[in-house]
Amino acid sequence: xxxxxxxxxxxxxxxxxxxxxxxxxxxxxxxxxxxxxxxxxxxxxxxxxxxxxxxxxxxxxxxxxxxxxxxxxxxxxxxxxxxxxxxxxxxxxxxxxxxxxxxxxxxxxxxxxxxxxxxxxxxxxxxxxxxxxxxxxxxxxxxxxxxxxxxxxxxxxxxxxxxxxxxxxxxxxxxxxxxxxxxxxxxxxxxxxxxxxxxxxxxxxxxxxxxxxxxxxxxxxxxxxxxxxxxxxxxxxxxxxxxxxxxxxxxxxxxxxxxxxxxxxxxxxxxxxxxxxxxxxxxxxxxxxxxxxxxxxxxxxxxxxxxxxxxxxxxxxxxxxxxxxxxxxxxxxxxxxxxxxxxxxxxxxxxxxxxxxxxxxxxxxxxxxxxxxxxxxxxxxxxxxxxxxxxxxxxxxxxxxxxxxxxxxxxxxxxxxxxxxxxxxxxxxxxxxxxxxxxxxxxxxxxxxxxxxxxxxxxxxxxxxxxxxxxxxxxxx
Amino acid sequence: xxxxxxxxxxxxxxxxxxxxxxxxxxxxxxxxxxxxxxxxxxxxxxxxxxxxxxxxxxxxxxxxxxxxxxxxxxxxxxxxxxxxxxxxxxxxxxxxxxxxxxxxxxxxxxxxxxxxxxxxxxxxxxxxxxxxxxxxxxxxxxxxxxxxxxxxxxxxxxxxxxxxxxxxxxxxxxxxxxxxxxxxxxxxxxxxxxxxxxxxxxxxxxxxxxxxxxxxxxxxxxxxxxxxxxxxxxxxxxxxxxxxxxxxxxxxxxxxxxxxxxxxxxxxxxxxxxxxxxxxxxxxxxxxxxxxxxxxxxxxxxxxxxxxxxxxxxxxxxxxxxxxxxxxxxxxxxxxxxxxxxxxxxxxxxxxxxxxxxxxxxxxxxxxxxxxxxxxxxxxxxxxxxxxxxxxxxxxxxxxxxxxxxx
Numbered sequence: 016x017x018x019x020x021x022x023x024x025x026x027x028x029x030x031x032x033x034x035x036x037x038x039x040x041x042x043x044x045x046x047x048x049x050x051x052x053x054x055x056x057x058x059x060x061x062x063x064x065x066x067x068x069x070x071x072x073x074x075x076x077x078x079x080x081x082x083x084x085x086x087x088x089x090x091x092x093x094x095x096x097x098x099x100x101x102x103x104x105x106x107x108x109x110x111x112x113x114x115x116x117x118x119x120x121x122x123x124x125x126x127x128x129x130x131x132x133x134x135x136x137x138x139x140x141x142x143x144x145x146x147x148x149x150x151x152x153x154x155x156x157x158x159x160x161x162x163x164x165x166x167x168x169x170x171x172x173x174x175x176x177x178x179x180x181x182x183x184x185x186x187x188x189x190x191x192x193x194x195x196x197x198x199x200x201x202x203x204x205x206x207x208x209x210x211x212x213x214x215x216x217x218x219x220x221x222x223x224x225x226x227x228x229x230x231x232x233x234x235x236x237x238x239x240x241x242x243x244x245x246x247x248x249x250x251x252x253x254x255x256x257x258x259x260x261x262x263x264x265x266x267x268x269x270x271x272x273x274x275x276x277x278x279x280x281x282x283x284x285x286x287x288x289x290x291x292x293x294x295x296x297x298x299x300x301x302x303x304x305x306x307x308x309x310x311x312x313x314x315x316x317x318x319x320x321x322x323x324x325x326x327x328x329x330x331x332x333x334x335x336x337x338x339x340x341x342x343x344x345x346x347x348x349x350x351x352x353x354x355x356x357x358x359x360x361x362x363x364x365x366x367x368x369x370x371x372x373x374x375x376x377x378x379x380x381x382x383x384x385x386x387x388x389x390x391x392x393x394x395x396x397x398x399x400x401x402x403x404x405x406x407x408x409x410x411x412x413x414x415x416x417x418x419x420x421x422x423x424x425x426x427x428x429x430x431x432x433x434x435x436x437x438x439x440x441x442x443x444x445x446x447x448x449x450x451x452x453x454x455x456x457x458x459x460x461x462x463x464x465x466x467x468x469x470x471x472x473x474x475x476x477x478x479x480x481x482x483x484x485x486x487x488x489x490x491x492x
Numbered sequence: 493x494x495x496x497x498x499x500x501x502x503x504x505x506x507x508x509x510x511x512x513x514x515x516x517x518x519x520x521x522x523x524x525x526x527x528x529x530x531x532x533x534x535x536x537x538x539x540x541x542x543x544x545x546x547x548x549x550x551x552x553x554x555x556x557x558x559x560x561x562x563x564x565x566x567x568x569x570x571x572x573x574x575x576x577x578x579x580x581x582x583x584x585x586x587x588x589x590x591x592x593x594x595x596x597x598x599x600x601x602x603x604x605x606x607x608x609x610x611x612x613x614x615x616x617x618x619x620x621x622x623x624x625x626x627x628x629x630x631x632x633x634x635x636x637x638x639x640x641x642x643x644x645x646x647x648x649x650x651x652x653x654x655x656x657x658x659x660x661x662x663x664x665x666x667x668x669x670x671x672x673x674x675x676x677x678x679x680x681x682x683x684x685x686x687x688x689x690x691x692x693x694x695x696x697x698x699x700x701x702x703x704x705x706x707x708x709x710x711x712x713x714x715x716x717x718x719x720x721x722x723x724x725x726x727x728x729x730x731x732x733x734x735x736x737x738x739x740x741x742x743x744x745x746x747x748x749x750x751x752x753x754x755x756x757x758x759x760x761x762x763x764x765x766x767x768x769x770x771x772x773x774x775x776x777x778x779x780x781x782x783x784x785x786x787x788x789x790x791x792x793x794x795x796x797x798x799x800x801x802x803x804x805x806x807x808x809x810x811x812x813x814x815x816x817x818x819x820x821x822x823x824x825x826x827x828x829x830x831x832x833x834x835x836x837x838x839x840x841x842x843x844x845x846x847x848x849x850x851x852x853x854x855x856x857x858x859x860x861x862x863x864x865x866x867x868x869x870x871x872x873x874x875x876x877x878x879x880x881x882x883x884x885x886x887x888x889x890x891x892x893x894x895x896x897x898x899x
Contacts, residue, residue: 123744178766256755268766275767278699280759329675337682337699344697346615347771382671 033127034467036310043311043468047461048213050306056454059305064454067446074440077433078153086156088433095416095428100154102408103438105262106290107147107445108188109283109404111195112255113291114140118198119251122244128319130463131311135302135452136295137199142448143294144192146441151184153437180264187261191254198247204230205240205462256280259287266411272353273415276341282334289327289374290404292320293397298449300394302458311459314388321387324400328378331407335375349420356418362427363414370410373403496651499880502727509873516866519859524593526856535841538601539834540856542594544864546689547712547830549587550705552868553684554713555580556640557677557706563643563663563670568892569741572734573717574883578647579876580713581640586871588633590864594688595626603840604694613694625687632684639673642666650885659885681706692837694844696775700760707756711749712826715819718742722816729881735896736810743809746819750803754796778836783849787832795825827861 038046081088091098114136121129152158164185166175175182207227214220230236263283266274296317303312342354357367377399380386387393418425452458527537559577562570599605605622607613613620646662646669653659682702690701718739725734764772779788799822808814835852838844846852883889 260755260759264762264766267763270767270769275763275769276699277701277760277763278703279763281700281703281756333678333682333702334699337702341697341699344616344619345771346612 031313031315033130033313033315034311034464035313038310038468040465040468043464044209044213044461046308046310047457047459047464048210050453051455051457052210052214052216052219057305060450060454064447064450067443067450070443071440071447072443073436074149074444077436077440078149081153081156081433081437082158086154088431089437090428090430090434092426092428094419094424094426095413097416098413098428099430099434099438100150101265102405102412103441104147104150105408106405107143107150107441108191108262109259109287109290110294110401111140111143111147111191111291112259112284112287113295114138114143115191115195115251115255116288116291117295118202119248120255122248123252127467128316130467131308131459132295132299132316132320133463134199134202134456134460135298135458136291137195137202138449138452138456139294139298140195140291141192141199142445142452144188144195145448146445148188148192149441149444150437151188180261180268183261184265187254187258191258194247194251194254198251201240201243201247202460202463203456204228205232206457206460208232209461210457255288256284259284271415271419272342272347272349273357273411276338278334278337282331285327285330285334286404286407289324289331290401292324292327293400293404296320296324296393296397297401300390300397302453306453306458308459311464317390317393318387321381321393321396324397325378325381328374328381328400332375335371352418353415357410357414361414361418363410363417366406366410366414370403370406373399373406377403496880496884499729499882499884501877501881502724505873505877509870512866512873513870514866516863516868516870519863520867523856523860523863527593527597532841534597534600535839536854537856537860538594538597539839540854540860541864542601542688543827543830543834543857544861545587545590545594546834547827547861548864548868549590550709550712550826550830551716552580552583552587552872553636553681554709554711555716556584556636557674557681557710558713558717559643560639560670560674560677561710563667564674566888567741568888568895569738569745571886571888571892572730572738572882572896573721573742574647574886575879575881576717576720576876577713578644578879579872580716582644582875583868583872584633584637584640586868588637590867591629591633595629598622598625600840602691602694603838603844604691606840607694610694620691625691628683628687632680635676635680639677642669647883648879650883651880653885656887660887663887678702678706681709689833692834693775694838695771698760698764698772698775700756704753704756704760707749707752708826708829711746711753712823714742714746714749715822715826718746718819719816719823722812722819724881725812733882733893733896734812735893736812738892738896739812739815740806740809743803743815746815746822747800747803747809750796750799750822754792754800778838778846779832782847782851784832784836787828787849791825791829791832795822795829799825831857 034043086100089098089100091100114133117129117136118133121133152161155161155164163173164175164182166177166182175185204227207223208230211220211223211227214223260280260283263279267276267279269275299312299320300317303309339354339358342350345351355361358364377396380392380396385392386396413428417428523537523541527534527541555577559574559581562574562577594601599622602625604610604613604616604620618624643666646666650659650662653662679702682705685705686701689705690697721730721734721738721742724730761776764776767773778784799818802808802818808818835857836846836849838846886892
């Protein structure tokens with residue numbers, strides 16, 4: 016028979032706690048709710064917000080200039096008719112995928128560790144999708160006519176091309192944005208009610224009350240809530256796959272070597288989750304420091320996210336390997352040239368090797384516990400991966416297009432200052448929204464973290480678990 | 493010490509063994525004799541044998557993959573199905589024996605071995621030569637064997653563990669080993685699928701091919717595990733261990749892999765159809781005409797749509813018998829899927845033409861899977877009986893049993 020201390024040790028070892036410290040139901044609400052309600056806004060927040068907001072102004076100026084002058088201000092030309100606009104669109108939309116994966120798939124898989132990171136991961140998804148949406152919207156040149164993208168009976172007698180994946184993008188991304196918003200909002204309702212009940216400031220109280228839709232937390236409310244949440248998770252799950260698969264079809268249904276590969280859909284999806292987890296880590300490592308949330312976003316969370324990043328990154332590397340192998344195996348003239356041009360003879364060879372360095376080599380560090388457990392290394396690797404995933408789209412789009420079938424049309428691509436300012440501006444816009452979110456909404460789901468506490472599991476696994484351990488120990492004797 | 497006798501597989505399995513060996517052995521001899529005596533039957537015999545091998549081999553190799561997977565993900569389903577997965581993974585040696593006829597007859601089964609001056613085959617020489625092909629096949633089996641060997645060794649040691657710490661350490665070792673091993677496993681499966689099935693068509697290629705088999709073999713394995721567990725669940729010792737929720741979880745995984753299988757296949761089809769390039773579309777063209785389109789439609793309806801809809805309901809996933817019936821149904825469709833991948837490929841005897849469905853169908857397409865299956869199952873059941881049916885000292889066992897009882 017083992018004594019109680021040993022049992023606790025064993026329990027901790029095989030089921031690491033997802034909430035550390037001695038928290039109670041009330042202290043969880045205090046700790047998370049006070050960030051928005053009680054604590055004075057930290058000075059650092061104002062500095063960060065100001066910088067992000069200033070950078071976001073660059074976006075506004077670029078858009079203004081773009082709308083007055085037309086998209087000729089971008090560096091797109093023949094043969095690279097698509098470049099920064101689609102690279103940035105794909106980059107942003109990919110980042111969003113981690114939020115959906117965490118909120119939907121990990122919920123269905125009963126992964127408890129999603130609970131304290133889902134809220135801001137979902138917020139990140141929404142803001143990333145908002146940034147992504149700007150690019151296709153503005154690349155039309157006349158964004159006020161963007162509704163032409165939707166199939167509706169019109170006097171012009173025109174319909175969009177249903178065989179084009181760009182058309183499917185419109186459906187996929189708008190569905191994605193809608194469902195993500197709903198999921199996020201539905202998850203926030205009980206927390207809005209908590210904030211409403213605790214807010215002292217009458218204006219805040221009024222706003223949170225309106226947002227919580229009269230939530231009283233009755234058993235009936237919870238019952239319906241749980242069903243709705245599970246259904247939304249079920250609906251979101253295919254979206255994790257569908258959105259980025261359709262984005263990959265934008266390229267792969269074409270005949271261009273470097274784009275036309277059957278591996279594209281799963282490889283893009285894995286890349287999206289990979290980039291998304293990198294961004295979640297970039298955001299949550301500083302957040303847990305500044306707002307002292309280490310009890311909720313524990314080291315275990317970071318380690319697990321590091322593992323997901325490693326796994327998805329390896330799938331992406333598998334994609335690179337298969338593309339190169341089959342490029343050679345095919346024996347087709349254009350495919351062979353594409354591989355050669357991309358890897359060593361072309362003028363963009365450096366972008367490919369940088370990509371391998373960022374996405375392939377850097378993540379190999381995550382095999383080692385030492386790096387997974389270090390905040391510094393995780394943060395650094397995440398930044399490198401974010402850059403790598405941007406480069407991946409650059410390699411796919413620019414190096415495949417710049418030397419296509421006709422050597423007479425070959426040309427280099429160079430982005431203009433407006434390409435850069437638009438990209439930089441969306442980063443500012445993204446962080447502006449994030450700073451506002453951190454200030455006004457609970458960054459961690461209060462009610463879900465409460466369910467992780469021991470007192471939330473009255474008939475919890477704890478006693479049963481001890482019984483089982485004791486039983487198995489006794490039966491051995 | 494734990495009394496291992498309490499956890500032995502039920503005796504009636506040995507009756508199944510004899511039966512399996514009888515059928516498998518008899519049919520194998522018939523097919524081998526035909527292949528040796530009648531040269532004009534040789535290609536068909538080998539192709540049918542390959543069909544059987546890829547189907548049953550997929551289950552055995554799939555068991556190895558899922559064994560690695562469950563060490564990485566954890567979860568109650570992995571603890572209760574581990575011994576079945578281990579037994580499946582220990583069939584690698586018999587799979588090698590079953591592969592020998594194909595290796596011996598490579599020049600009768602693969603058209604590219606006769607097209608050594610075709611430009612594209614010349615280009616592929618560094619990869620696609622008979623010696624290399626055989627070397628790689630042996631290498632794949634060695635790698636699989638090593639993966640299975642270590643995981644099985646540590647798991648057997650865990651049964652003998654003296655205390656909790658030792659058992660936990662062995663589990664941790666297996667989990668650590670499984671991380672990098674997964675990478676190699678997926679690569680080996682991908683290239684094995686390319687070598688053994690994709691090159692049946694000397695021209696065609698698809699970057700998705702490795703994933704198609706990784707997911708397909710994974711699905712085969714889960715169906716096989718569910719069928720096994722349902723059969724064992726109401727007999728001692730597993731009746732004390734297996735619960736509704738284990739089936740529920742395994743059912744969810746079956747659902748997920750059914751969807752992934754459809755997703756991969758659909759993506760591949762859509763991309764090739766849209767691109768409409770001559771070197772790629774031929775593969776689908778020969779699978780759409782001459783009766784093959786019907787097989788394709790059957791696959792869409794019964795390999796995807798029907799199991800997908802049925803598996804959405806909770807009741808089916810919770811009830812062992814229903815889930816196992818569906819698992820066997822999917823396994824039959826897995827065989828049809830392999831038939832669809834293997835049989836329409838160009839043949840040597842027709843000088844590279846694909847045959848129509850009925851012209852390509854032979855009685856050996858049924859006999860050979862039965863022959864391979866009989867021998868494989870005989871070996872598998874033997875392995876299953878060697879060890880307790882659950883990892884008795886696993887630190888998570890108690891929790892896994894409790895999980896199964898939940899609602």
